[in-house]
Amino acid sequence: MMKSCLLAGLLVSSVAEVAGESATVVHDAQVMELRQYKIVPGKRDAFIATFERLFVESQEQLGIRLIGQFRDGRDADRFVWLRSFPDMATREKALNAFYFGPVWKAHRAEANPMLDDNDNVLLLRPATAELAFGPAGSRAKPDPTTTPRGTLLATIEYLWKEPSEGFTTFFREQMKPAMEASGLKVLAAYVPLDAPNNFPRLPVRDDRKLFVWFTRASNDSALAARLARFHRSSVWRTTIEPQLKQFEERPPQQLWLEPTPRSALL
Numbered sequence: 001m002m003k004s005c006l007l008a009g010l011l012v013s014s015v016a017e018v019a020g021e022s023a024t025v026v027h028d029a030q031v032m033e034l035r036q037y038k039i040v041p042g043k044r045d046a047f048i049a050t051f052e053r054l055f056v057e058s059q060e061q062l063g064i065r066l067i068g069q070f071r072d073g074r075d076a077d078r079f080v081w082l083r084s085f086p087d088m089a090t091r092e093k094a095l096n097a098f099y100f101g102p103v104w105k106a107h108r109a110e111a112n113p114m115l116d117d118n119d120n121v122l123l124l125r126p127a128t129a130e131l132a133f134g135p136a137g138s139r140a141k142p143d144p145t146t147t148p149r150g151t152l153l154a155t156i157e158y159l160w161k162e163p164s165e166g167f168t169t170f171f172r173e174q175m176k177p178a179m180e181a182s183g184l185k186v187l188a189a190y191v192p193l194d195a196p197n198n199f200p201r202l203p204v205r206d207d208r209k210l211f212v213w214f215t216r217a218s219n220d221s222a223l224a225a226r227l228a229r230f231h232r233s234s235v236w237r238t239t240i241e242p243q244l245k246q247f248e249e250r251p252p253q254q255l256w257l258e259p260t261p262r263s264a265l266l
Helices: 044-055 088-099 104-112 165-183 220-232 234-247
Strands: 009-016 022-029 031-039 065-072 078-085 114-128 151-161 190-191 210-217 248-259
Touching: 009 044, 009 088, 031 044, 031 088, 044 065, 044 078, 065 210, 078 088, 104 114, 151 190, 151 220, 165 190, 165 210, 165 234, 220 234, 234 248
Parallel strands: none
Antiparallel strands: 009 022, 031 078, 031 114, 065 078, 065 248, 114 190, 151 210, 151 248, 190 210
């Protein structure tokens, strides 16, 4: 584990910062990291405060997009965040600039002692062009009193073969429409990126047989109710569930995620 470090896409727009600072790049999430951090027990809020004070703008000014930061609502010691890049070349350049740059060097000693494990990382690409996270929205200013808005559900489907061998088509043509008919709007869906990790100082999981999709609701109860409605539906019982079991190697992982005060998503 390396605690010392915390395809092609389209650049949609850039916003110039004040003189003397770098530009913040806004782009579609064509290359995305799903990062699950295990935090030292009792230190998650302190870690989030440090992260959002020091490591948001300092990454985005280098061309990294922070899609969102979250508390895991089912694990008090897990912090989950999503960051993306327009392409792999930008990823390599931006990560080198950040982790060898002045902000990380100055503050890594503050963040690292709160990290128990930060190697649970998936390197992903959109499952289809229309299932990418779109351009970034606005981000809240720092406010520790801000109440989290809504619940994001990230589902990691573990498959017995690569998603291109039938699952992506099944999800797009059958599962997604059935979920949305039950009120579960699919925000985005991603599959493993078939490319070498071009910043090996930060490891990523070498797991190509999975599929990740995202939905959200105003709160846990609303999300649970929509999931229950979906699982009660006739299309789930007669069509979706039987086919899903044929694709699954083991049960999916569900991350019930609460946005932190400065999360751009939710």
